[in-house]
Amino acid sequence: MSDERRLRVFLVDDHAMFRAGVRAELSRRGAAMPGTAAPGAEGPGTQVDVVGEASTVAEAITQIALREPDVVLLDVHMPDGGGRAVLDAVRRTHPQVRFLALSVSDAAEDVIGLIRAGARGYVTKTISPDELVEAIRRVADGDAVFSPRLAGFVLDAFAARPDTPVTDPELDQLTNREREVLRLLARGYAYKEIAKELFISIKTVETHVSNVLRKLQMSNRYELSRWAADRRLV
C-alpha cells in the first residue's frame, strides 16, 4: 500500500444533505491528511476523491458506468428499487467496481440482500469519517467490512442448529476462528484489536472476514434466504 494512494469514490444516495455531508467530510479529511501519513497505522495514507454522485437509481447506473470509480457508497433505501437495483445493473458489466452499502438502518436484515447481491460491506450512516475512509480502503482492497450488528447477524444466521440441515459444510458453516473474529467484531473491536487479541496479523483478520463474506453471499442456509425473502430482497 503506497502512502499516496488515491481512491475514486462515487456516492449514491437520494438525500442531497447526506451526500453533501459525506463529500465535505471526505474532502476535508483528504486535505488534512497529506504529510501525516504515519507508517504502520491502518492505511492513513489513503486519500479519497469523490468523483461523482447520483440521487436516483437510473442516474447512478449511467454515471457509475461512465466514471468507473473504485468504490461506490450505496444507499440501501431509495425509490425505484434502492441500492439493490444499482448493484444488479452494474455488477455484471463492471466487476471491478466495489460496493459498500451505507444505511441509516442498522437492522442487518435490510442489508443482507445487498451483501448477497455483491456488496462487499455494510456500515451505518453514523460512522465517523475516519472509520468510513478505512472501510472504503478495505473494500477497495477486496476485503469485507462488517458493522458489529452485521457480525451479530451472521453469527445468528450461521448458528449450529440441530434442525437445520447442512448441505455444504464449506459454505454453510463458519470455522471456529471465523466465529471468534465475528464475536470480537460484534463486541466493537477494531481489526487491529482483534489481531492483538487473537495473536494473528491484521491481514489474517481481513482474510477471515472476507471468507465469511463469501459464505454469506454463497450459502443457501435457510436463515439467509428467509431473511432476504421476508424483505423481498432475494
Next chain:
Amino acid sequence: MTSGEIITTPPPALPRRLYRRLDDRFLAGVASGIAAHLDLSTVAVRIGFVVLLAFNGLGALIYAAFWAVLPVQQPPGLLAKPPRRDLAELLPFAAIGAGVLLVQSLAGWGGFNAVQGWLVALIAAGAGIIWHQAHPARRQRWSEALPQPPWLGRVLAESDRRGYLLRFIGGGLLVAVGTIGLIVVFSPVRDAGVPAILTGALVALAALTGVGLVVSPMLWRIFGQLRTEREARIREQERAELAAMVHDQVLHTLALIQRNAADAKAVQRLARGQERSLRNWLYKPTGSPAERLAAALEEAAAEVEDTYAITVETVMVGDHAVDARVAALVAAAREAMVNAARHAKVRTVSLYAEVEPEQVSVFVRDRGVGFDPSTVDGHRHGVRGSILGRMRRHGGSAEIRSEPGAGTEVRLSLPVRAGTEERLGDGGTT
C-alpha cells in the same frame, strides 16, 4: 357531442352512475345519460332509440322504462343554466325513424309485435334497476371508509343493505319475467310435444341465465370494489397511526431540540431517544423486557443512553427467557454500562450478548480512559458488589479487563442448563 367529457369532470375516483342528463337532452335526457355512462356518442344512442322505435315502438318503450327508472343528474355547475333545446336538431332523428319504418314496410318484416316490445322493455328496466343500484352501494362503502363512529357506519350499512337487496330482487324479477315471456313467445319447443315440466324447467333455466348475465358484471365490479376499499381502509388506518406517532413524538422531540439547541448533550440525548423509539416502531420490539433477555438488555441500554447521553451499540445473538439469574445478569450488565458512561469519557459503548446452548455471555466494552483494576477494585462498590458479587451469587462469573488509556471491557457469563430453553434465532438483529 362530447358529453362524456363533461360528466367526467368530477374527480375520476368518484363512482359513475347512470343518470338522466337534463343539461344535454331532447326529451328526458335518457339518451345522453346512457351515452355518457357508456362512453358512447350521444348521437349514436339517439339513433339507436329511433331505429328501435320503428320496431313496433320498442324504442319508445325502452325509453319510457329508462325514464321511469333513472334518477336525474344534478351537476352543480350546470344546474344554474339549463341549456335550451334546439328543436331543429330533432329533424334528422325523425327522418331516420321514418326511413327505418319505410324500409321495414317495403321489405315486409314484421317479426316483432307489441308484446315482445314490452317484454324487452321489462328486461331493460330490470337491468337498469340492478345496474344503477350497484353504485350507491359503492358510495356507501366509500363514506364508511372515512372516519366516523363505527356504530353509525354499521347502521347505515345495514339499512342500505336491506334496501339494496329489495331493489336487487325487484330488478331480477323484472328481468326474469321478461326473459320467460320472450321465451314463451318465441319458444321453439312449444309445439314439439316436449313434456310441460321440461319446458318449464328450460324456461326457468333461461330466466336464471338471463338474470345471471345481467347481474354478473355488477357482482364482479362489487367484488373488485370491496377489495380496493378494504385496502384503502387499511392504508387509512396505517396513515392515522403514523400521523399520531409523528405528532406525539417526532414533533415534540423536534420542538425540544430547538429549545435546547445550545446544549449539545441534551440534543444528542433527545435525538437518540427519538431514534430508538422510531426504530422500535418500525422493527417491532422482540418482546417484553420482563420476559426476554434481548428486550431487557435493550431496555437497560436505553435507560443508560437517556441518563448519560451516550450511545450504546447493542448487538444480540440469540435470545433467552428471563428468570431470576438472567435478571441478575441484566442488572450487572446495566451496572457495567453505567460505569462506562460515567467514568470512561466516551460517547459510545458496545454491548454484545450471545446466547449459547450452555451459557449466556454479555460483553460491555468502551474505548475510554480505562483504569487499573488492582488499585480501584477495592473501594468501588459498583464493580465489586453490583457486578462481580452479583454474578458470583447467581452462579456466573465476571471478569473486568482494563488498563489505563486502553478502555475497559466487562465480560459476564452465566451458565444455563442445556435444553431448558429453546434457542431463538430471530433475536439476532433486533
